[in-house]
Amino acid sequence: MLKIEGLRTVFGAAGLPEIAAVDGVDLTVARGRTLGIVGESGCGKSILSLSIMRLLPPPGRIAAGRILFGGQDLAALSNRQMRQVRGRRIAMIFQEPMTSLNPLRSIGAQIAEAIRTHDRGASAADLRARGIEALKRVRIPAPERRIDDYPHQMSGGMRQRVMIAMALSCAPDLLIADEPTTALDVTVQAQVLDLLRDLQAETGMAIILITHDLGVVARMADEVAVMYAGRVAEQAGTAAIFNDPQHPYTLGLLGSIPRIEARPGRLLAIEGTVPPPFALPPGCRFAPRCVFADADCNTAPPPLRDIAPGQRVACFRAPVEDIA
Amino acid sequence: MTARRFRLGLGVALVAIIALAGLLAPWIAPFDPNASGADVLSGATATHWMGTDDLGRDVYSRVLHGARISLLVGPLAALVTAIIGVPFGLLAGYARGRLNQFLVQVMDLFIALPNLVLALIITVMVGATLLNIVLVLGIVMWPEMARLVRGQVMSLRETPFIEAARSIGCKPSRILAFHIWPNIMRIVAAQMAIAVSAAIFTAASLGFLGLGLPPPAADWGSMVQSGFDYLSLNPLLSLAPGAAVALTVLGFYLVGRSVE
Amino acid sequence: MTPLLEAIDLARHYPVGGGLFSRKPAGLVRAVDGVSFTVAKGETLGLVGESGCGKSTLARLTLRLIDPTAGTLRFEGQDITRLEGEAMRRLRPRMQMVFQDPFASLNPRMTVAEILAEPLLVHGIGDARQRRARVEALLPMVGLASHHADRKPHEFSGGQRQRIGIARALAVEPSLIVCDEPVSALDVSIQAQVVNLLKDLQARLGLSYLFIAHDLAVVRHVADRVAVMVLGRIMEVAPAEDLYARPSHPYTRMLLAAVPRPDPAQRHLPSAAPATADLPGPLSIPQGCRFHPRCPMAVEPCRREEPGLQPLAGAPGHLTACWRAAELPAWMPPPQAPPAPAAARRLALYAERRDQARDSG
Numbered sequence: 015m016l017k018i019e020g021l022r023t024v025f026g027a028a029g030l031p032e033i034a035a036v037d038g039v040d041l042t043v044a045r046g047r048t049l050g051i052v053g054e055s056g057c058g059k060s061i062l063s064l065s066i067m068r069l070l071p072p073p074g075r076i077a078a079g080r081i082l083f084g085g086q087d088l089a090a091l092s093n094r095q096m097r098q099v100r101g102r103r104i105a106m107i108f109q110e111p112m113t114s115l116n117p118l119r120s121i122g123a124q125i126a127e128a129i130r131t132h133d134r135g136a137s138a139a140d141l142r143a144r145g146i147e148a149l150k151r152v153r154i155p156a157p158e159r160r161i162d163d164y165p166h167q168m169s170g171g172m173r174q175r176v177m178i179a180m181a182l183s184c185a186p187d188l189l190i191a192d193e194p195t196t197a198l199d200v201t202v203q204a205q206v207l208d209l210l211r212d213l214q215a216e217t218g219m220a221i222i223l224i225t226h227d228l229g230v231v232a233r234m235a236d237e238v239a240v241m242y243a244g245r246v247a248e249q250a251g252t253a254a255i256f257n258d259p260q261h262p263y264t265l266g267l268l269g270s271i272p273r274i275e276a277r278p279g280r281l282l283a284i285e286g287t288v289p290p291p292f293a294l295p296p297g298c299r300f301a302p303r304c305v306f307a308d309a310d311c312n313t314a315p316p317p318l319r320d321i322a323p324g325q326r327v328a329c330f331r332a333p334v335e336d337i338a
Numbered sequence: 339m340t341a342r343r344f345r346l347g348l349g350v351a352l353v354a355i356i357a358l359a360g361l362l363a364p365w366i367a368p369f370d371p372n373a374s375g376a377d378v379l380s381g382a383t384a385t386h387w388m389g390t391d392d393l394g395r396d397v398y399s400r401v402l403h404g405a406r407i408s409l410l411v412g413p414l415a416a417l418v419t420a421i422i423g424v425p426f427g428l429l430a431g432y433a434r435g436r437l438n439q440f441l442v443q444v445m446d447l448f449i450a451l452p453n454l455v456l457a458l459i460i461t462v463m464v465g466a467t468l469l470n471i472v473l474v475l476g477i478v479m480w481p482e483m484a485r486l487v488r489g490q491v492m493s494l495r496e497t498p499f500i501e502a503a504r505s506i507g508c509k510p511s512r513i514l515a516f517h518i519w520p521n522i523m524r525i526v527a528a529q530m531a532i533a534v535s536a537a538i539f540t541a542a543s544l545g546f547l548g549l550g551l552p553p554p555a556a557d558w559g560s561m562v563q564s565g566f567d568y569l570s571l572n573p574l575l576s577l578a579p580g581a582a583v584a585l586t587v588l589g590f591y592l593v594g595r596s597v598e
Numbered sequence: 599m600t601p602l603l604e605a606i607d608l609a610r611h612y613p614v615g616g617g618l619f620s621r622k623p624a625g626l627v628r629a630v631d632g633v634s635f636t637v638a639k640g641e642t643l644g645l646v647g648e649s650g651c652g653k654s655t656l657a658r659l660t661l662r663l664i665d666p667t668a669g670t671l672r673f674e675g676q677d678i679t680r681l682e683g684e685a686m687r688r689l690r691p692r693m694q695m696v697f698q699d700p701f702a703s704l705n706p707r708m709t710v711a712e713i714l715a716e717p718l719l720v721h722g723i724g725d726a727r728q729r730r731a732r733v734e735a736l737l738p739m740v741g742l743a744s745h746h747a748d749r750k751p752h753e754f755s756g757g758q759r760q761r762i763g764i765a766r767a768l769a770v771e772p773s774l775i776v777c778d779e780p781v782s783a784l785d786v787s788i789q790a791q792v793v794n795l796l797k798d799l800q801a802r803l804g805l806s807y808l809f810i811a812h813d814l815a816v817v818r819h820v821a822d823r824v825a826v827m828v829l830g831r832i833m834e835v836a837p838a839e840d841l842y843a844r845p846s847h848p849y850t851r852m853l854l855a856a857v858p859r860p861d862p863a864q865r866h867l868p869s870a871a872p873a874t875a876d877l878p879g880p881l882s883i884p885q886g887c888r889f890h891p892r893c894p895m896a897v898e899p900c901r902r903e904e905p906g907l908q909p910l911a912g913a914p915g916h917l918t919a920c921w922r923a924a925e926l927p928a929w930m931p932p933p934q935a936p937p938a939p940a941a942a943r944r945l946a947l948y949a950e951r952r953d954q955a956r957d958s959g
Contacts, residue, residue, distance in 0.1 A: 054785040055756070170649070199648035200813040204856040226785045229858030233865050252862045257938030265948045268941065270790035271860050272815040274842070275934055280797070281819060282949060283790035287755045305951035334944050498703035505661055506717040506766065507690030516716075520707040 015220050016043045016066070016188055021079035021089075023058075023065045025291075033291045035061040035074070037244040040318075043188065043237075046214065048221040050235030050252070052228060052267065056288045058244040059224045063190045065089075066222070067106055068096045084187065102132050105181035107174070109193040114177060115165040121176050122161035125149070128180040148179040152209060171202035175209065182213060189214075192224045207233055228271055232256060240264050243289055243299040246318060250325035260327040262304045262334060298329070306331045342596050349592025356586045360405030369396035371403040372554040379571045389572040391565065395554075401578050403556040408538050408586055411472055415537035416530045418476025419483050424526060426480065427487025428514050432495060445488070448481040453536075454543055461549045468551060471544065475537045482536075486529050490522040524597065531594030535587040542583045558583050600675040601636035602806050603660065603693075603774055608633045608669035609830075610655050614881065627880050629655040631830035632669070634907075637774065642800065642807040644821030644838070646814055646853065650879055652830040653810045654698075657778045660808060661693055662686060673774075691721055691770035698779040700759035704751040710737075710762055711747040717769045736765040741795060757788035764795065768803070776808045781816060793819055814850075815857045818842060823915070826850045829880055829888045832907065836916035844929050846910055846918040848895045851929065863935050887921065895922050 018041045026032035036058045043049040051059045064070050066081055068088060081088040088099065108114050116124060125148055126141040136144070142161070149157035152175040165173055174194060181189060191210065195203035211234060214221055223234050231238055231252065238255045240248045240263060248261035259265050269282020286303040289295060295302055297312040304311065310330055318328040331337055359366070368385075369375075375394035382389050388397035430441035457478045464470045494500060495518070503517050544550055545559020553560070558579040565575030612627040629652045637643045647653045658664045660671065662678060671679045678689060694717075697703035704713055714736055715729040724732065734744050740761040751759055760780060767775050777796065781789040797820060799805060811817045817824055818838065825835040826849060834847035845851045887905055890896040899921050907917040911924075920926075937945075 054787055200856040200858075201648065201852055203858070207858070227858065228786065228860045232860045232862045233858050256860060256862050256941065258940045259944060262948065265944050267787055268860065269945055269948060270787040272790070272793070272819045273860070274815045274818055274854065274857050275859075275931060276818075279819075281790035281794055282945065282952070283794055284787040285791065285952075287757060287788070305948060305955055334947055498697045498699055499705045501658075501663060502695065502697060502703050502763075502766070503705070503716075504663055505690065505695045506770070507687045507720050508716070509687070509720075512720065517705050521705070 015045045015084065016041075016222075017080075017082040018042070018066070019080045019082070021062070021065060021081065022077045023061055023070065023074060024077040025074045027073050031292075032077070034077070035244055035291055036065060039079075039241075039244075039246055041239055041246070041249075043220045043222060045187070045220055046218045047236045048214065048223055048234050050231040050238045051222060051224045051241060052226065052231055052238060053241035054226060054288050056243075056290070057241045058291075059241050060192055062241070063106065063192050063222065063224055066190060067100055067104060068093075069100075101128070101186075102184045103186055104188045104190065105184065105186040106190040106192065107177045107181050107194050109196050115173060117165050120162050120164055121145075121149075121168070125161075125176070125180055125183060128183045132184045144183075148183050149176070151182070151213070152176070152179045153205075154179075169202075170198050171206060174198065174206055178206075178209065178213070182217070182219075185217065186219060188220045188222065190222045190224070193226070194223070195230065196225070196227070203230075210234070228256075228267055240267070243294060244291060245299060245315075245328065246326075247300065247329070248325075248327045249318070250322075254322065254325050258322065258325070260321055260325065260332040260334075261300075261329050262306050262331070263300050265334075266303075300329075304331075306334050306337060345592045346596035349589050349594075349596060352585055352589025353593060356405050356582070356589060357409060359402050360409045363399075363402040363406055367396075367399035367402045369399040371395060371400045371556045379568055379575075381572050382574060388574045388578045391561075391572075391575055392568060397561075397572075397574060397578055400556040400561060401558070401582050404558040404561065404579060404582060405586070407468075407551065407555060407557055408541070408583070411468065411475070411541045412534040412538040412586075412590065414472040415475035415479065415541070416533035418472060419479045419533045419537075420526065420530055422476060423480035423483025424487050427484035428491055428518065430484060431488040431491025432510060432514055432518070442488075445481050445484050448478075449485065453478045454540060457540055457544060458547065458549065461544060466544070466549050466551060471541060471551070475540055478540070479533055479536060483526070483529055483533065487522060487526065490525060491518055494518050494521060528594045528598040531590050531597065533594075535590035535594065538583065538590070539587045599638070600672075602639045602641075602674060603637040603808070604670075604672040605636075605660065606634050606670040606672075608656070608659055608671060609667045610652075610659055610664065611667045625881050628830050628883055629880055630659060630666075631883070633827075633830070633832055635825055635832065635835065637806050637808055639773070639806055640800070640804050641823065642809050642821045644817035644824040645808060645810045645827060646812065646817055646824060647827035648812055648853075650829070651827045652880065653812075653827055654778055656827075657695070657776045657808065657810055660776055661695055663695075688721075691717065692772055693774040693776070694767035694770065694772040696760070696763050696767050696775060696777045696780045698782055700756045700763060700783060701751075703763055704759055706751055709748050709750055710742075713751075713762060714747075714765050714769050717766065721770060723770070732769065736769060739768065739799070740765045741791075755788075756784055757791055760784065760788075760792050761795065764792075764799070768799065771803075772805070774806045774808065776810070778810050779812060780809075782812060789816065796820060813857055814842075814853050826853065829883050831888060831919070833889065833920070834916075834918040835907070836910075836913065836918075840913055840916050844913070846916065846923050846926060847889075847920050848893050848922075848926070849889050851926075852892075855932065859932065859934070861934060864932055887919075895920075895926070897922065 018039060021036055021039045022034055023036040024032040024034050039062060041049065053059050065076055076089045079089065122142060122145045125145040129136060129141055129144055145161050146157045149161060154160050154172060154175050195206050198206060225231060235252045238250060238252050239246050240261060242263050247263045255264060259268055266282060266284035270284065272281060284303055289299065297314055298316050301307040301311040316328045316330045318326045321327045321332060373395065375390060377390050378394045379392055380386055380390045386396050391397055430438060430445060457474050460474045500513060500517055503513050542559035545557045546563045550557035550560035561579035562576045568575055608630060609632050610630040612629060614625050614627055633656060635643060645653055659666050666679060670677060711733050714733045718724055718729045718732060733747055737744055737746060742761055781792050784792060793816060800807065809817060809820050821838045823835065824838050824841045825832045826847065828849055834850050845854055884891055886901040886903055890900040905919045905921045907919045910916040910918055
């Protein structure tokens with residue numbers, strides 16, 4: 015359904031060298047499937063999603079590559095054509111629902127506006143009925159009452175549900191969820207994730223789930239792309255990422271998770287920090303932090319290669335047990 | 339962004355022109371600003387670019403010299419504003435309880451009184467000398483500064499780094515001086531530029547109402563007022579100092595707003 | 599032995615609202631509502647609760663950054679509940695805090711050296727040269743380099759800033775550090791770095807931590823004992839091993855079940871999410887047990903009367919505030935497959951390499 019080929023998104027003010035926040039990324043998502051995109055802040059995962067939506071803040075722009083969606087190349091569409099896609103066929107939800115909702119308008123008014131963008135003829139009574147229906151769908155209790163609430167009267171979890179209701183009001187084919195549960199309490203997070211999964215089963219939409227939490231990925235995703243410094247480090251089915259992780263960065267991420275059932279001990283952690291996009295190492299971008307790196311890793315960037323059926327990794331040293 | 343830079347550029351240019359005019363007035367002014375001549379109330383001519391006033395003084399020279407007075411009164415008044423307003427605002431923003439209530443009530447009292455009227459009353463009482471006008475303007479304008487500073491302090495006070503400073507055992511005086519003040523300096527500087535423009539405007543208003551510096555000082559406000567009677571003979575008599583006031587006020591205002 | 603820190607029935611209530619002409623508040627937010635706990639020397643007490651449970655207020659009460667409405671606070675046996683002015687200021691170096699937001703908790707105008715030297719300066723410790731030497735000693739302790747000293751906070755990543763915050767807390771050699779969600783704002787990989795750092799420092803310096811978190815996973819790796827808070831009260835407290843092995847409050851179980859596990863095999867299990875909606879806020883604490891509106895086990899007595907913390911039979915130090923604690927079914931943690939051999943092997947290799955790297959440099 016969505017196929018990204020060689021996407022390169024750069025930021026560059028006139029006269030300065032361009033900085034590539036996303037640098038040669040290929041991804042696909044199929045109908046009814048969920049692609050998890052995992053990485054630390056600064057890995058380019060949010061810029062990737064904004065590239066798909068064509069909502070890049072200036073001076074960001076797509077410098078190369080194609081974003082094929084339902085037979086169209088989104089990267090080549092005019093702004094006007096893109097508005098037909100955005101919010102109708104692709105919808106997006108963000109980490110902080112409070113900032114995406116207008117604090118001065120009731121929930122009902124904001125849902126009605128979302129519905130009206132694709133159905134201009136709807137009457138006021140019809141809009142209200144459909145708004146209540148939308149809230150019911152995201153399991154907000156007493157929707158007849160809550161529809162007149164203002165965002166500040168709701169909890170974070172309820173607001174995220176409202177955002178989901180608005181995003182789904184036009185039955186999109188693809189939902190991009192950028193850290194949708196990071197700001198929520200764990201019990202609420204579990205509820206919202208369940209809700210997203212059920213709604214996907216109901217509608218058959220594809221989901222791109224952007225998160226830094228592998229626990230969320232394990233619960234939600236069918237495929238996973240691990241991103242590091244603007245590139246895909248490893249890409250595989252969810253089971254393979256957890257059971258047969260190949261890239262040292264994936265290993266580091268897995269080892270960093272505090273496990274509730276494990277005996278407490280030292281967490282694996284990845285030392286150091288993500289290099290800023292204007293000071294990238296010449297070879298493998300993870301090499302300076304990698305415990306397995308050797309001289310070769312610093313000479314040229316490793317290509318993304320097939321290492322097992324359906325699993326690709328960008329590492330010269332994988333599988334690491336073969337290192338003498 | 340570009341609009342803001344344009345405003346800043348325009349403001350700086352205006353202020354620079356006025357400042358140069360004031361600084362260089364003794365050398366670039368063609369005539370002594372206070373020297374009367376036989377040529378009374380002439381229109382603009384090649385010798386008198388802006389004509390002469392009712393005593394035959396060269397208007398162009400007087401406008402140039404007026405810049406000196408305005409550039410003295412405005413910044414000095416802004417300084418007095420800051421000297422009273424900043425400490426008051428810092429204290430009112432940080433203190434809690436009764437002290438806070440008292441300070442806020444004092445501030446509100448001053449804010450409630452209209453600036454110009456208050457300035458008029460005090461000026462009438464103390465007399466219009468340069469020092470008095472500076473002090474009066476400062477006394478009239480400080481509550482604005484105090485209110486701004488108080489608001490900034492109150493929002494900063496709740497930030498974690500101020501809480502951190504408290505947790506390591508900083509005294510309130512140190513928190514104000516080392517943690518809060520450096521973070522609001524820029525806004526205070528911007529507000530001072532705006533205070534300069536307000537002070538020049540209020541000083542001109544006082545002058546226009548007959549409470550400017552005593553004659554023969556080239557006070558823009560007084561010049562506008564005295565030119566009023568001869569508008570039909572030489573409109574520049576009022577227009578030129580009026581425009582000078584407007585441009586100076588605009589210049590400082592633009593600088594202040596775009597730095598903010 | 600006297601505990602390092604002891605809180606007895608600590609409470610903080612905030613009046614809210616009130617009309618324009620009335621001095622009477624409209625309501626009372628009971629942010630912290632009668633909390634007792636102790637922290638022993640060298641111990642980590644984990645304090646877990648969801649947003650609005652009062653854990654951050656409790657952190658600030660503990661450090662006397664805000665004043666308690668009621669209750670007693672003792673530090674090294676001394677009653678500090680009403681300590682004021684200079685006496686309180688002199689105590690500050692003994693108890694420090696690490697904040698949640700690594701971006702907002704450092705003064706943007708100061709250099710790292712100034713930030714780290716300030717606690718020493720404020721308490722008149724050493725001269726300028728000695729303070730600089732202390733800064734130079736603190737930086738490597740938290741994994742920063744000495745060339746970082748003259749930079750300003752905006753030049754650092756979130757994880758590095760949190761290290762600066764930790765170094766600031768360490769500067770005056772405290773015995774207690776209150777960590778208010780120190781890793782919640784960080785990426786998982788950076789969280790692990792900071793958790794490891796805090797544990798290393800504790801082992802080295804004999805620190806005590808009050809470690810506040812919003813979920814039970816991170817706390818598992820740092821805490822010796824864990825307390826779980828709901829709406830301003832502790833509902834269960836126990837030695838860590840015991841709490842995870844047999845959680846004895848329905849809320850603790852709910853929190854445990856909700857942690858997303860990094861195990862795709864569990865995704866098809868029935869949902870761990872609680873079916874009921876959000877808890878009411880601290881402005882309208884329910885009658886009876888404050889957890890009952892969300893509790894799957896609630897019965898009539900739970901709606902009438904509030905349970906107190908009671909010791910659990912056969913488990914020393916394990917207390918729970920639940921009328922039905924004795925009737926709870928045996929705790930069944932979600933079934934877990936052993937880690938896949940390939941993953942386990944590579945993770946072990948990773949750990950081995952990392953330890954080599956650490957030992958050699």
